[in-house]
Amino acid sequence: MAPQRRGAPKAPEGSGAAERRRQSSTKSVRAPxxxxxxxxxxxxxxxCTALAACLFWGSLGGDDGITEVLAHRSEILPxxxxxxxxxxxxDSHRRFEGCSPRKCGRGISDxxxxxxxxxxxxxxxxKGLSLGGSDGGASILDLHSGALSVGKHFVNLYRYFGDKIQxxxxxxxxxxxxxxxQKVQLAIAQAFGISASSLHLTKPTFFSRINSTEAxxxxxxxxxxxxxxxxxxxxxxxxLLYLSDYLDDFxxxxxxxxxxxxxxxxxxxxxxxxxxxxxxxxxHRVEKVHWGTRYAITIAFSCNPDHGIxxxxxx
Numbered sequence: 001m002a003p004q005r006r007g008a009p010k011a012p013e014g015s016g017a018a019e020r021r022r023q024s025s026t027k028s029v030r031a032p033x034x035x036x037x038x039x040x041x042x043x044x045x046x047x048c049t050a051l052a053a054c055l056f057w058g059s060l061g062g063d064d065g066i067t068e069v070l071a072h073r074s075e076i077l078p079x080x081x082x083x084x085x086x087x088x089x090x091d092s093h094r095r096f097e098g099c100s101p102r103k104c105g106r107g108i109s110d111x112x113x114x115x116x117x118x119x120x121x122x123x124x125x126x127k128g129l130s131l132g133g134s135d136g137g138a139s140i141l142d143l144h145s146g147a148l149s150v151g152k153h154f155v156n157l158y159r160y161f162g163d164k165i166q167x168x169x170x171x172x173x174x175x176x177x178x179x180x181x182q183k184v185q186l187a188i189a190q191a192f193g194i195s196a197s198s199l200h201l202t203k204p205t206f207f208s209r210i211n212s213t214e215a216x217x218x219x220x221x222x223x224x225x226x227x228x229x230x231x232x233x234x235x236x237x238x239x240l241l242y243l244s245d246y247l248d249d250f251x252x253x254x255x256x257x258x259x260x261x262x263x264x265x266x267x268x269x270x271x272x273x274x275x276x277x278x279x280x281x282x283x284h285r286v287e288k289v290h291w292g293t294r295y296a297i298t299i300a301f302s303c304n305p306d307h308g309i310x311x312x313x314x315x
Contacts, residue, residue: 067262068262068264068265069265069266069267070082070106070257070264070265070266071108071267071269071272072267073245073246073247073248073267073268073269075110076110077108077110077111077272078110078111079107079109079111080109081105081107081191082105082106082107083103083104083105084106085104085281086101086104086279086281087104087279087280087281088280089229089230089278089280090279093229093233093304094304095303096198096303096304098194098198099194099198099236099303101192101236101237101277103193104277104279104281104282105191105192105276105277106257106274106275106276106282107188107191107274107275107276108266108272108273108274108275109187109272110271110272110273112183112184112187112273113180113184113272113273114271115270115271117176117179117180117271118241118242118243118270118271119270121177121180121241121243121297122243122244122270122295123173124143124169124173124176124177124207125207125209125243125295126295127168127169128141128143128148128157128168128169128207129141129148129149129207129209131148131161131168132149132150132155132157133149133150134152134216134217134220135151135152135213135216135217136213136214136216136217137210137211137214137215137289138208138209138219138220138221138222139210140154140206140209141157141206141207141209142203142204142205142207143174143177143312144203144204144205144206144309144310144311145203146158147206148160149219152216152217165314170314171315173314174311174312177311177312178311180241180297181201181205181299181311184239184241184273184299185299185301187273187275188237188239191275192237192277198303199236199237199301199302200301200302200304200307200308200309201299201301201308201309201310202232202235202300202301202302202307202308202309203232203300203307203309204232205297205299205300206298207295207296208222208294208295208296208297208298209293209295210222210250210253210286210289210293211292211293212252212289212290212291212292222286223285223286223288225258225283225284225285226283226285227278227279227282227283228278228279228282229278229280230280234300234302234304234307235278235301236277236301236302236303236304237275237276237277237278238275238276238278238282238298238300238301239273239274239275239299239300239301240255240273240274240275240296240299241271241272241273241296241297241299242270242272242273242274242295243270243295243296243297244268244292244293244296245268245270246267246268246269247267249293249295250289250290250292250293250294251290251291251292252287252289252290253286253287253288253289253294254268254287255274255284255286255287256285256286256287257276257282257283257284258283258285259283268294278300
């Protein structure tokens with residue numbers, strides 16, 4: 001009997017349609033996964049971009065809460081004054097008519113001290129601080145008391161270094177210091193409508209040098225908010241003369257007047273004088289310095305002659 005020819009086995013009816021359904025189903029599952037992966041990449045990329053932006057602005061000295069700049073570093077201000085209501089801080093201290101604050105506020109001027117004077121007086125700070133310096137990020141030099149940061153402590157540079165001081169500073173240095181102090185004193189008196197002779201230089205008046213080195217002691221933690229009249233009872237009027245430029249010499253380190261919902265900031269500029277009444281109406285702080293070195297001198301005045309100090313002398 002001749003063998004019968006058999007055709008190829010037939011696929012079960014409808015199997016092609018089933019296969020197509022499986023492929024379609026696989027694609028439909030894969031599609032959402034692909035979308036999720038794409039969104040994940042977008043989110044990660046966006047987060048990295050945001051982080052980079054934060055780091056960038058942080059490196060430029062950015063700080064949370066700053067809503068208004070009173071003085072940009074690029075401005076040259078002949079004078080700017082903002083009056084604010086006086087606090088009650090002065091009521092608990094003896095008042096001196098014609099001097100104790102009745103008019104309170106804050107001022108900024110680039111016309112009191114020249115940039116050349118600022119450069120020359122900064123050299124005084126550099127020479128003095130070259131004798132020591134804090135282990136942390138903030139060092140001070142007080143030519144009145146002789147206080148100098150050395151490591152984690154302070155020394156009296158006049159006693160510690162003795163006659164060597166004569167080779168560090170010159171009489172011209174101290175004369176420049178006195179001239180600058182007098183110019184700042186006159187600017188404050190004019191702004192607040194008082195007699196310059198009623199203002200008495202008071203302590204502490206000092207140079208500061210701040211960099212990004214980590215704090216080692218409480219003296220290095222310069223960035224905390226404070227009120228000068230509370231911290232130093234003798235202060236009635238505070239001034240700062242900046243000796244270096246924000247964003248050129250350092251990042252961060254701006255001066256911040258703290259007000260609820262509307263902090264105000266001053267960007268340092270060599271030769272710029274910032275001054276204000278010392279009570280709670282001018283609560284303030286300094287931003288942390290992120291890079292570079294910030295130089296300034298704090299010059300304070302009291303209305304009480306008993307709190308006055310003399311100008312420093314070399315001999």
